[in-house]
Each structure stands twice: as structure tokens, then as C-alpha cells.
Amino acid sequence: MEALRQELLAVFDAEYRDHLRVVRDILAAGPMDSRAIGEVFRRVHSLKGAARVVERTDIETIAHTLESRLFRLLDAAETVTPEDLAAIGEAMDRIDSCMQDASDGSDDADPFPTPQPVPPAPLSRDDGAESYVQVPVSRLDALVSVMHDVLGASARQERLWAELEDLTAAATRRAGPAGAVAVDPAAELARLTRALSALARERGRIAGQVDRAMLRLDEEVRAVTLVPAGTVFGSLAGMVRQIAREHGTGEVMVRLAGMDVRADRRVMQALRDPVIHLLRNAIVHGQEDPARRQEAGKPAVPVLTLSVRMVGVRLLVSVADDGRGPDLEAIAARAVRQGLMAPDDPPVPETLLALVFAPGFSTRGEADRLSGRGMGLSVVAEAARTLHGSVRMEIGSPWGTVVTMAVPVSQRQRTILMVEVGDMTIGVPGRVIERLVRVRQGDIRVVDGRTYFPLNARRDPQTDAALVPLVPLAAFLGRPDAGLPVHDGAREGQEGALSVVLVAMDGVRCGFAVDQMCEVRILQISDAEAVGLDSALVPGVSWPRGDRPVFVLSPDTLLDRWRKAGATGGHLGGAPGDGPGDSPGGGTAGGNAASRRTPTVLVVDDSITTRTLQKTILQTHGYDVVLATDGVEALSMLHRSSHRIDVIVTDVEMPRMDGFALLDAVRSDPRLSSIPVVLMTSRNEEADIRRGLEGGARAYITKQGFEQGDLLDTIRGVL
CATH class of the missing domain: 2.40.50.180 (CheA-289, Domain 4)
Known part of the structure; x- marks a missing residue:
């Protein structure tokens, strides 16, 4: 069960990030209409159900409170106020903060820990849990296209060998009996030469097709392992605002750029903590008196910018602020005191700015919870070196400071x-x-x-x-x-x-x-x-x-x-056990066993966490499982799939087509009406239960207090 829990937590981690990304995109798009509120409501509802599955009651409570507020907005068709938008954004920040605290291994972790001079976390998981990423359908389509190209090249290769065999057979027949000359040797040689040249050209074209297909396959497989930067860095805006409030800086504006840039998730995850150090550092060192900001023509609210971009095979992650910029005189004085440079060394800006990444280097007079110990930037430099990259600090234009980490895009x-x-x-x-x-x-x-x-x-x-x-x-x-x-x-x-x-x-x-x-x-x-x-x-x-x-x-x-280089030979023979006589008795194991068909269950739910849980439970108990994300996809599978579906287990609250509509569609189709439908949802109001059962559902299971035995007993009962 612990392995299943770890798998579900990994799935939930990917799912919650996706929900938060969509909700934050909706908030950033501006005024929200009823359609946008409905989408946010659905996302929050799914997040609440998924949190219940993995027993994250803290997140479930936050989502439930926000869901109630959103439901009132939808039910009364009220105008969304700035207070509503703030409440949605704050709830997203709180959910993300809860997840980040959990990933740190503590439920009451200090939200502003002091940076320590230790290398970043390894890029691989050692807890036995799988991690999950969401792959765009376009990527899967591209992989299918590449495989079609490979299969096409294989078919052409088979035809080429068939033509070569036909050519050999024809040449044998035309040669006539041993010792006889049936054709003119010169003419026959010319004919064979032309035929072999044509086959050689075809072989070259096939080789080119295979090479191109393999290059595309390599590119597409690599692309599947890449995820948008927003999945790792997109949640930092709320964290930074919270840090600024706790530190007493007041409000800050956080701008994110390049969040659609795709890179290896493990690389970006290894950069997350260094980026947080840089953002904290920018909050402290970029502070300015409001009057001074106004005098310099800067915005009243400090602006921090986190940007991600790709240059060749290097991932560049930059944190910029619009504060007072690096104090080169203070850096030089500190470097002289620490023996990093001689008093008469020329104060070259590039050299001075490189010194700030030395362990223990800080120009602050006193330390607090956020900075002043000289560890933050050294941790950033160590992280970049661990990833075989580099880091540099520059004076911003027209003001402020820019720190950029450049690392290989993939690990x-x-x-x-x-x-x-x-x-x-x-x-x-x-x-x-x-x-x-x-x-x-x-x-x-x-x-x-x-x-x-x-x-x-x-x-x-x-x-x-x-x-x-x-x-x-x-x-x-x-x-x-x-x-x-x-x-x-x-x-x-x-x-x-x-x-x-x-x-x-x-x-x-x-x-x-x-x-x-x-x-x-x-x-x-x-x-x-x-x-x-x-x-x-x-x-x-x-x-x-x-x-x-x-x-x-x-x-x-x-x-x-x-x-x-002209190498030859070395061809492998058949592996032991490949021969036809390797199976005792010449038959397959279980050949006399009864061919009883395994029941197939179609699970329909828009939450990947819930789908994973139900799939694992059902497969463990001997069922075949087919998955769909909503009613539209489920109906398409029912009409076109070669699978014979024995029972449908569906959620109610889903996009495009909900569970009630799917139930109506199944019951009204003569080809599908005999398939029993089980509704499994968090909607436990009496009206919803009555609507489901009167609509033809064979059972109605609520997710509150869910027990896997209930699901298994229900399925066995309807089959």
C-alpha cells in the first residue's frame, strides 16, 4: 500500500500543478466571465477530490472553501469583484505553499529558511516513487507519425529483398543448364548491372528514410521528457509576494517570462531552490525608499522578473530586480577584507561581480532571516556548477541587478x-x-x-x-x-x-x-x-x-x-531458448486452461489521481481497465473501441460532458444500454443521488470516506 500511496502522491503532484497553472492563467487574463468562473470551479472541484484521494485534508479544506465561494458566484450570476479574484489567488498560493512544505518533508517547515552551503538535491528520486508528466497529444501524434515512417521503411526493405531474390532466381533461370549459355553474357551482365544499380539506389533511399526517422524519433522522445518551465517556476510568484509581506517589504510585482520554454524537469527542479535564493536576495538588496524610487522614475511597487529562455542547448534562468543595483564600492571593500583581492587591484565591474558568489561573501551589515550570512549566492553558484553550468551577475539596464544561471538543457x-x-x-x-x-x-x-x-x-x-x-x-x-x-x-x-x-x-x-x-x-x-x-x-x-x-x-x-571503417563479421546467433524445441511438449503454458474472459471496466474521471487509484485497485483484483477523462471521450471509446466494456464507473463533475449526461447517452443508445453504469462522485446531496438512480445508474458511490471494498463489491454486484 505504501508503494501505491507514493505513486498516487506523484500523480497528484503533477495534477495539482496543472490545475494551479490553468487557474493562474485565467486570473492573469483579466476580468472573469461566467465561463471562466465555471472552469475555475471545475478545476477546484477536481483538485478537492484528488486531495481527498491522497488524504491531503489541508488542501481539501482550502479547495472546499473556495469551491463554496465559486458556487455562490455561479448560482447567483454575480459580478466577480477584486475581492473574489484576491481570494482565488490567495487560495492558489496557500495550496502551493502546502505542497511545497510537504516536499520539504515537514508540515511545519520554516517558510523562510536560512540558505545553507550544501549542494542542491540530486536530480533523481531515490524514494522508489515514480514521477509523472503530462504529454501534449500533438507529441504523441508525432511519435505515431515517426513509427509509421519506420514501419514504412521496414516494408520497403522487405520489398527490396524480395526484388533481389527475384533477380537472383531470374538470372539462374536465364543461365540455363550447367555448361549451356542461354543468353549473351555481355547483355546479361549489363542487365544485371542496371537492376543491381536500381536496387542500390532504392537501398540508399531506404537508408535515408530510416536515418531521418530515427533522428525525428530521438527528437520527439527527448521532447516528451521536457516540460514547460511554468510547471516548476510558475508557483513562485505567490511565494515571493508572501516572503515580501512577511519581511515587511510590502507589495511587490512579480513578472514571469518564458514559462512556456520546455526543458528537462529534473534540471529545472534542481534550479528551483537557487532561484528562490535569488528572489529572496532581490527582495532584500533591491529595497529602496519609495521617495527615491519616485525620484528615479521607477514604478511605485518594486518589480521582480523571473525569465527563462533557451540558447542552443543551454537553459538560461534569470532573476532581475529594479532596485538600486550592485554596490561595487562595498563589494570591493568586502573583497579586500576577505583577502579576495589586493587594495591596489583595479575595480573591474565584471571581476567584482564574480566575487559575490564566494562562500561567506555578503555586503549586508547584519543578518536576518532572509539574508546577510553570505550563503545564498554561493549556493546558487554551487547549484550551477553541479549542473555543469555557470552563473553571472550583471548591472541591470536602466537600473537594478540581473543574475543569470546557464546550464545544459537536459540531464x-x-x-x-x-x-x-x-x-x-x-x-x-x-x-x-x-x-x-x-x-x-x-x-x-x-x-x-x-x-x-x-x-x-x-x-x-x-x-x-x-x-x-x-x-x-x-x-x-x-x-x-x-x-x-x-x-x-x-x-x-x-x-x-x-x-x-x-x-x-x-x-x-x-x-x-x-x-x-x-x-x-x-x-x-x-x-x-x-x-x-x-x-x-x-x-x-x-x-x-x-x-x-x-x-x-x-x-x-x-x-x-x-x-x-570496413568491419565485418561478428553476427549474433540465436539466443538460448529461441529454438522451436525449447518449450517442453511444444505447447504454451496454460494451454489447457479455460479461456474465461476478464471483465473490462471503463473508468471515467477528469482527475488523473482518482483514475490512477481506481485503475490500480481494479487491476490488482483481476479486472482489465480502460480510462477516459470525460463523457465525450468515454462515448467515443464505447462506439469505436474494440474492447467489450462490461461496466462503466464514472465521475459526475467533468468538462465537456458530465456523468449525468454520459448516463443519459448510454441509456438512450440501444447498443450500450445493457452496460451497467456506476456513478462515483463527491456530490452526495440527496437530489443528486436520486437523479442518478432514477436516470438508470445501477449504483451511486460517494467519495467521502471511500473504501476500495465498496467499489469492488459494487462492481461484482452489477456484473
Whole structure:
């Protein structure tokens, strides 16, 4: 049950962010009409139900109070007042604050903790819980399109082989009986040459189609893992306003820009705390007397700007204020006192502004809860370095301060074998490694000028059945003259043996010799460019030890380069168990078992958290489950799906078509009317229950005090 709870909490985390984003977008759009109020009401209602599922009573209470206020506005068709808008925004901020406190692991965490000089949280979860992201339908459509291209190329490849076989058969027939010449040899050679040239051109076109499809597939898969910056940073505006009020600064205006920029969620999540430090720092150091602001022509209310933008493969996150700007004289004086610069060093602005990121550096005379200890900016710098990026401070234009963090846009976690090649540490992805072997000098074979080694040399030294190509990995890393010790070149200290990484992909084996094998580790791989190396061969870099990079290879590119270098052989045989006689008795397990069909339940709910909970419960108890987000999607699935639906479990409050309307549609359709419908909703008013049962629902379950046994007993009862 704890695993299920962690999964539901992860789903709820994604769902609540989506609801808050939509509500805040509606608030930012200006005056709200009845349609906008209705959308906010639906979002808050769904959020309340999802919070109940994960037992977040604090959020459920906030949502319930706001829902009641929104219902009165809808019911009386009243004009939305500024007080109503403020109440909606404050409720969103409170919900987000509750979630952030929970993510910090404490229900009563200090809302303004002192920054500490520790590295940012790791980019991967170690609590066993999954995280969820929402993927636009357009992205899924693009992936489907790419797969169609790949399947099309595969079909063309099959036709190409069929044409080649037909050509071979025709040439055999035209040659006539052994010793006879049925056709003119020159004419036949010319005909075969033309046919083979046409096939070669078609093969080239197919290869081009596959290459383009694989590039698109790589781009689309990467895009699916990216999320808008607003999902991580969008909630900070309310937090900043609360910090300013608590600090006594008064009101501040927070502007967000570039929240639609998409990047790796783990990267942006790792930047969240540093961004909060920067915003706190801006509140304190950007303070100015109102009269001075007016004299300088600044807005009466201080303005903080958080912007996100993409430059190449770098994500730039900036925090700017319109305050008094950096005090270069104070920075220089502090740097001299701390021994960071000599008294006679020229006060170059760029140099001075780089010093503020040193640990313990602060120009404030006294510390308070927000700043003055000199830790905040050093934490920001450490976070940027951990992500293999950089940070800089600049004087704003026309006033204020701008701090920008630039980091690689993506971080990917991979299991990597670390090996030494010359003075470099190379990473080989574990997914392509078949085995690690030590090849003795006496076992190395040279066949037609190429180097091989036998995999089974120690078991059967007399057979060459498992000869595998052997090449130095260094030859693909800018050292084309690198060679192998074939007979008398055994490496010192290695007992006359080579360390070989056996890579297997797409039915091909190749052994790559390295100087030394180090260890296998799970590493965070960034898109940072490996200076001096081919970016296609080395598309990622990791820094597990801080000062020594690991250059992570692309195995696809490596094997492609090896093939283009003229490599041959090494084809994999069938894996054990692939043969037709591997299954005892030649049958499948359970072949004599009764083919009783598993009942299928259609779950309809606009809350992903509720859908996940019901799906898990039902699948655990042996049901097949189909999911829909509202009545419109459910009806479409009922009319077009190949699934036979045995029972429908639906929420009532949903967009486009609610549960009552779905119930009416099912009951009025002769093809669907026999399917039992169970209404499961938080609407527990007697009128709603009577309306559902009189409308044809077989059961009405309220979500308050929900027990999974109620749902299972109800479904068993209606089937």
C-alpha cells in the first residue's frame, strides 16, 4: 500500500500543478466571465477530490472553501469583484505553499529558511516513487507519425529483398543448364548491372528514410521528457509576494517570462531552490525608499522578473530586480577584507561581480532571516556548477541587478561502464554491453588482416565458431593510429591480456579494447559539449568526481563508425531458448486452461489521481481497465473501441460532458444500454443521488470516506 500511496502522491503532484497553472492563467487574463468562473470551479472541484484521494485534508479544506465561494458566484450570476479574484489567488498560493512544505518533508517547515552551503538535491528520486508528466497529444501524434515512417521503411526493405531474390532466381533461370549459355553474357551482365544499380539506389533511399526517422524519433522522445518551465517556476510568484509581506517589504510585482520554454524537469527542479535564493536576495538588496524610487522614475511597487529562455542547448534562468543595483564600492571593500583581492587591484565591474558568489561573501551589515550570512549566492553558484553550468551577475539596464544561471538543457540518468582510454575516462552505456572479457595475447587471431578473438577460447580452444572482431576504442577517439598488441605487445602490468568491452547491437558484436576498466555507476549525463571531441560520437558528459569528466559514447554512432571503417563479421546467433524445441511438449503454458474472459471496466474521471487509484485497485483484483477523462471521450471509446466494456464507473463533475449526461447517452443508445453504469462522485446531496438512480445508474458511490471494498463489491454486484 505504501508503494501505491507514493505513486498516487506523484500523480497528484503533477495534477495539482496543472490545475494551479490553468487557474493562474485565467486570473492573469483579466476580468472573469461566467465561463471562466465555471472552469475555475471545475478545476477546484477536481483538485478537492484528488486531495481527498491522497488524504491531503489541508488542501481539501482550502479547495472546499473556495469551491463554496465559486458556487455562490455561479448560482447567483454575480459580478466577480477584486475581492473574489484576491481570494482565488490567495487560495492558489496557500495550496502551493502546502505542497511545497510537504516536499520539504515537514508540515511545519520554516517558510523562510536560512540558505545553507550544501549542494542542491540530486536530480533523481531515490524514494522508489515514480514521477509523472503530462504529454501534449500533438507529441504523441508525432511519435505515431515517426513509427509509421519506420514501419514504412521496414516494408520497403522487405520489398527490396524480395526484388533481389527475384533477380537472383531470374538470372539462374536465364543461365540455363550447367555448361549451356542461354543468353549473351555481355547483355546479361549489363542487365544485371542496371537492376543491381536500381536496387542500390532504392537501398540508399531506404537508408535515408530510416536515418531521418530515427533522428525525428530521438527528437520527439527527448521532447516528451521536457516540460514547460511554468510547471516548476510558475508557483513562485505567490511565494515571493508572501516572503515580501512577511519581511515587511510590502507589495511587490512579480513578472514571469518564458514559462512556456520546455526543458528537462529534473534540471529545472534542481534550479528551483537557487532561484528562490535569488528572489529572496532581490527582495532584500533591491529595497529602496519609495521617495527615491519616485525620484528615479521607477514604478511605485518594486518589480521582480523571473525569465527563462533557451540558447542552443543551454537553459538560461534569470532573476532581475529594479532596485538600486550592485554596490561595487562595498563589494570591493568586502573583497579586500576577505583577502579576495589586493587594495591596489583595479575595480573591474565584471571581476567584482564574480566575487559575490564566494562562500561567506555578503555586503549586508547584519543578518536576518532572509539574508546577510553570505550563503545564498554561493549556493546558487554551487547549484550551477553541479549542473555543469555557470552563473553571472550583471548591472541591470536602466537600473537594478540581473543574475543569470546557464546550464545544459537536459540531464539524463544512465547506467555507465567507466573505462580508461589514454588520459580520458570514457563512459559506455550499459544497455549495449554484452559482457566484459580479458583476452589473452595467445588467443588473439588475425584473419585476412583483421583482428579477432574467440569468446569460447577457454572452453574449446580448437573452434573458431565464436570469433568476434577486436578493435582499439582509442582509434575512434582521435587516435587513428592506435593499435592492438597482437603477439608481443602485451601491456605492462596486465599479464599479457587486453581488457575488452563486448558491445552488441542489432545482431552485431564487436569487442573494443580499452586501457583499463574502472567501475559501473549510475551517472547523470548532461548535453554539455565535449570540447575537442566529435559531438556525434560523444553527445553527453558526466562529472561524477567534480573535476574529471566522463565522456559518454553514443553506441549507435560508435558501431556505425566501425562499420564504415570496413568491419565485418561478428553476427549474433540465436539466443538460448529461441529454438522451436525449447518449450517442453511444444505447447504454451496454460494451454489447457479455460479461456474465461476478464471483465473490462471503463473508468471515467477528469482527475488523473482518482483514475490512477481506481485503475490500480481494479487491476490488482483481476479486472482489465480502460480510462477516459470525460463523457465525450468515454462515448467515443464505447462506439469505436474494440474492447467489450462490461461496466462503466464514472465521475459526475467533468468538462465537456458530465456523468449525468454520459448516463443519459448510454441509456438512450440501444447498443450500450445493457452496460451497467456506476456513478462515483463527491456530490452526495440527496437530489443528486436520486437523479442518478432514477436516470438508470445501477449504483451511486460517494467519495467521502471511500473504501476500495465498496467499489469492488459494487462492481461484482452489477456484473
